Amino acid sequence: MKQIYLIDEHLSSKQNGVGTYVRHFARMFDGADYNVNILSFNAEVKELCISVQDGVYKYSIPYCAQGNFMKAGELICPLLSLYIEDKKDNVFFVNHSPCSDFMKAIRANFPKSKIVFTIHDQGWTSPLLGNSENLRKVLAHRKVNNIDNDTVRYVRNFCKEEKKMYQIADAVICLSHSTYQLLHEVYGASTNKLYYIPNCFIKNSNGLALSKKEARAKLYISEKEKILLFVGRPTKAKGIFELLKTFEQICATFKDIRLVVAGEVHSLGDFTKLTPTSSSHITYTGLLNPEQLNLWYAAADIGVLPSYTEQCSYTALEMLYNIGIVVSTDGWGLNEIFHNSQNAIVAQTTTINDAFTQELVKAIEIALTLDCESVRELQIKSKMTCDRFSDLKIHAHKYKQLVNRITNG
Template sequence: MMHIFIFNNASRAANYGIGTYVRLLSDGLLGRSGVKVSFVDMFSDVKEYSIADDERGCRHYQVPALFSGMENEPYCRNVFYFLARHIKAEDDERLVFHFNYFQHKPLASLLKGQYFDCRIVFTVHYLGWCFELKGNKTRFRELIAEEYQPKDDKERGLLASVENEKEFLHLADEVIVLSKDTQQILAEGYGVSSDKMHLVYNGLGDGLCFDKDKNVGNGRIILFVGRLDEIKGLNYLIHAFRHIADKYADIRLVVAGDGDFQLYLSQCRDLQGRVSFLGKVSSSEVEDVYRSAYIGVMPSFHEQCSYTAIEMMRHKIPLIGTDTTGLAEMLDATPELRVSIDEDNMMDEEFTERLVSYLNLLLSDEDAYQRAADAVGKLYEARYKVSDMVHATCGVMESSWDRPDYTVSPDYLKHIDSRMIQLINQCPDIDTDFYGMGGIGVYLWKRVLDLCDRKEGDFQASLILEHLIYYMDWVQDVVGSSPLPVELWAMIRSMGQHGFYKTCVNALLVRQPGSDTLFQMPSDRVIIQNALKICNCKI
């Protein structure tokens, strides 16, 4: 039995793409044998921690919102204590913790330490820098370059956000990406191993949904669906529409989504009667909106795998979009409708002119329109059906247990190294036992032995060895003639056999009682699980 805990929250994003993803994925998983689904609802509209079952029999662990409005480390730690009291893995149960938000990283780390055999699965719905940099990958690469020095607090904050994202992605046992573009970014910019990344496109419905004879008697509707945010590029579409409004008397622009209406209403004063703002459209009304559309436009600067684009494909609505991030490959069937974004020198007028050109093509050439409509419909059926998404996601989770002798993602070991080195530099007042000073040294010494077997680990091994010298001085100062814990004793014996820091190591060996007793180092599994718990401990 695979028990999947899906982490979600009640934020604005939950009402858009991530919320749709969670709902469709969970509905599909519930229909599979050998799978149990529970939810951890962060920022729920409840006054206290509670547990409730829904009409489908799914358990919901409901967590109230913070007054501060931030899902910070203390909040995640409290959620962990709540879950740890109630989640008990049965002997035949495999636990999967499926995360969708980067701010939940502290919670994922605590759960991995507590349920060591679990799998942490993370689906990448967004990358924080994409919002700040409007999806500009060229600028992103400049910022993360090793030699780059941030110029201000904004850039420092952006780099700190990238590091936080990187740590979560390294911790995750499996990473699901929604586009090839993101897969490449994570490999090159975040150092995520390719063997744990899985491309699974978002899915919606299991068949086309369109009118063969679309009624355009009331005019042809150009449709925009999305948040009224700058990154969605609505202002460019309004300018483009103004250029063609007089040429095509039957066209109207319909905008569905909420946000800063006043900003865009002011841009439409000279287009009265030709532009309609619907606000946020309910699920019962959204079908009519898509059925009435003639052309869809997404002039976005950043998308992962947009459900809006999938809805348009499913309804065979020709889509004009950009070549940014994940949206570019959603236009694989109609590359002639991709609007190029010049990341080095974005010219607003040129961008608008390209939108005008592609709108003219679809509005004036019926054959081109029909080819585009057929092409997006075929791409939907080949790539974006919900059954394919559910099947692939479940396969990622099930196959995660196929790796022999697996403990944690190798990507994450350097993060554990850094935390252990940090503790050595701090020399906190902690016990010498395995869940303390002993565990720090045993983990780092084991890492050195493993890294020395691999040439690419030379630098990291040298870094750890340097700090193990400081560590042994710390041990000598603290322990004195007191008996050593067996794990620490086994480590020092191993150091002696390898000729490491002979002066200190031999001094400890000589004054320890039972120096001829042989103790075995703990297993890799025990060492790493203990190290995770030390990392998670507030010292």
Template sequence: MKHIYLIIDRANTEDYGIGTYIRQIKQCLKVSPLLSVTIVESDNSIDEVTESQTNGFNHLRFPLHYKALYHKAEDYYMAVAYKLCSTICENDMNIFCFNYLQQYALAAKIKELSPRSVIWVTVHFVNWMFALKGNIGKMHTILNEHYQENSFVLFVLKDYMDSGKMLRLANRVIFLSAYTQKVLSQEYELNKHDSVVIPNGMEDNGVILNKRQKERVKKSLGLPKHEKIILYAGRLVEEKGLGYLIKAFRMLLKKNPDCRLVIAGDGDLSKYIYESRYCSKITFVGKLPHKELYLLYQIADIGVLPSLMEQCSYTVIEMLMFGLPIIGTTTPGISEMIEDGVHGYKVKIRKRIDGTPFLKETEIVNALLNILACGQKERMAKNCRERYEKRYRLAYMRDRINLLL
């Protein structure tokens, strides 16, 4: 009997696509008499530990606000570990699947209480890498030279150490991109046989509309049928490069006024509304339910994700699924997902003297104009859909996960 425990934190499940990942991996795990799956959640909406069963999955929920009763997070995780280990059968294969590198204290205590248990870690994000904007050299400088111990340096150092401890503890590390596997394996001297790259996958919801159907949907949304729709979908934060896109779009309008930039997502809305002031061709729609977001994918002409840092983006997967040509960047995660000139274009990420990444707005404009050129869009749309079917269908992810079991 194999028993899988999916460890998630409800308060952070929507960050870095972890919520979507959990929904997809649940579909990958075929619940059978020989496989039992328990979803272990830290949940701030409940007052006591609860156990239930839904759709063949066991659920074990811990009150997240109870963490405030303990002096340290480690004490909270110790209490959770004792409860978890009291429910397992040592004769079974118990696999604990973690999605946060910051939960080393919980993983280590589980391993101490149940040495035969197996620890899996999926690397969705690395805090210290995001904090340093991908500048690995700066991390080495912090490690090797005397830095003033301010709160930022202390945070980066602690996260670097904690991440390493979690990765070394794991029996299996699942990376979403080959680049992250290479960097972290070298950084922490991980055994390459203990890790694997399994890109995110998604259930196929892609429905391609013809021209007349698109016009009907545009009309229902109050969008002029003659306008070319450029779509951004994601969090409204600096590392997503939205500021560069807004500036580039203003430049694009001078060359092609029949375009509209639609921005879907939440975050620092006031900042980007201010950057878009006096431009009636930029539409903010907020964070949308999937059904409504998928309508935008269906009518869009180009999808843009100008991220400065990314792993295996669900937004890119959705754009591929709907056959939407993509303008991405050379950040490794996106660079592995699309080919320049085949599925869209990749704008080069450049570095300032201090190592800070940036994009050139003129290069975004040129990429947009190239896709809008005659014949480009249709060819790329076909290639994008084929890319999804070959690499990012849920069945591909399911097959890779099942090989590990």
């Protein structure tokens, strides 16, 4: 029996793609040969609680070390060793970064067990806005225009930490081809321990399908309005500032239009400064549960994903499947999912700030003026794209193959 231990952080997973990954993970290991356990850190409990649901064991571990559990491995792992027997058939799946100290603690307390690290993001992607050429220059100590010294130091230090993590791990899962190549070429990771396994998109996982009319009635949204939907953490790397500046321009031409920002907002004052005349046409929903988000997917006309960088975005796949008309970018990782005029309207991110804003303006205007036939064609091709990521049997086979290889080797 292979014992799978998935390491999760309860608080952050409620608002990012790791949470979706965790919800889908157990389905990769069906059958009698695998037992899935979830180690949920910073859980909303006062003491360690162990429960089981649908055959999955969950270890709920209370808030500790001021929430930074990855720095408390020397304290936490000895505690876990009282409940988890160290065996060669154990595999710990680590999903949070940076965590080399935590991985060392796992190794010290469970020397027979194996460790798999999954790359949901890397430390360079946000500060360098997904520009991998700038990363290569930074690591080669070459000058990069418009990148300050603090950013350069941060990226170099984070990359050193990531190299340690990849060296400790018995296997590293990359969600995109681009990251797989980068790890081999730039981080010097051996391809023997690298695995390309993109996220698995499980269709209809957000609840019962609703018509656009039904969804809008529940949300008190007019049937006349065109709804643009942004889903995710509204940060610079996600392109939120360019999107808001774009919407301010778009509103001058298209009157019955609304931008919906679905995600937890911490800088509302900064956002409203960018939309002085269009703020009344913007809805900030805050953090939504899957059922609430499903309503907005059903109500939306266009999904907008203006990110500079992603790995393998669940939001991208959800928008393609549930909306079918998506405005996105050719940013890091996104260019493996979206192709202009084939399954999306793609804005170029080769230039940033005002130039990128104008690219987004053009892309959204195209999406807003598509005729009915073009809409249908894009929606069909969008669902075909989702099909490439939706075969649970193929994804499960890849995960089982990885586990069997590192435990039997």
